[in-house]
Amino acid sequence: MKHWFITTDGSLKARWKKAFQNIAPLSANACHQVAKGDLVWVLTSVHEWPMLVPLLAERGATVVVMSYNPDDREALNALDLGARGYVHTLAASEVLSQVSLVVTNKGVWVGQELLAKVLSGSFKALQQRVESDRYQHSEYLALLSERERGVALAVARGATNKEVARQLDITERTVKAHMSAIFKKLAVRDRLQLILKLAPVAERVSQ
Numbered sequence: 001m002k003h004w005f006i007t008t009d010g011s012l013k014a015r016w017k018k019a020f021q022n023i024a025p026l027s028a029n030a031c032h033q034v035a036k037g038d039l040v041w042v043l044t045s046v047h048e049w050p051m052l053v054p055l056l057a058e059r060g061a062t063v064v065v066m067s068y069n070p071d072d073r074e075a076l077n078a079l080d081l082g083a084r085g086y087v088h089t090l091a092a093s094e095v096l097s098q099v100s101l102v103v104t105n106k107g108v109w110v111g112q113e114l115l116a117k118v119l120s121g122s123f124k125a126l127q128q129r130v131e132s133d134r135y136q137h138s139e140y141l142a143l144l145s146e147r148e149r150g151v152a153l154a155v156a157r158g159a160t161n162k163e164v165a166r167q168l169d170i171t172e173r174t175v176k177a178h179m180s181a182i183f184k185k186l187a188v189r190d191r192l193q194l195i196l197k198l199a200p201v202a203e204r205v206s207q
Helices: 014-019 049-058 072-081 093-103 112-120 124-129 131-142 146-156 161-168 172-186 191-206
Strands: 003-006 023-025 039-043 062-067 085-088
Touching: 014 093, 039 049, 049 062, 049 072, 062 072, 062 093, 072 085, 072 191, 085 093, 131 146, 131 191, 146 161, 146 172, 146 191, 161 172, 172 191
Parallel strands: 003 023, 003 039, 039 062, 062 085
Antiparallel strands: none
């Protein structure tokens, strides 16, 4: 696995070199050099970063977005675009090593406070930031059947497949079938992306 860093000037910081041995700079227009399984670190100071993240993810790379000014909304956007991690650009080499370990093992790395909000279903603070996007979130539900909406909203509130099955009086196998259809219709790849997409409307419906 190779570690690529996309920066504005192509420079590599000493702490990055300390954290990883197989490391190289990468220009924004040279993504074809990235191989499946590589880890690409993209700085938000690179203007094209929102376009690069999904492009790199489609190539089979694991992507971590780095920011000098971490922000919850930016982190959510990065994850929604396909990044597996979001971390401060000035993070110590030890932290970067931990991030690499987590994301390359299919985990997600974000700040602890944001992760708690996402995984606990407590989205009230984030809800204020995406108020203007509520109509779009409601449109997502319109793409689903009535049963699929019930499953999707339950999952968005943090329910497991077993809990969803019990709430809706269906089997876990049926829940999994609905989840596959939901992922396809909403163009998401996992439960985390589904939660990020439906969190605001799920919070509102539950009130």
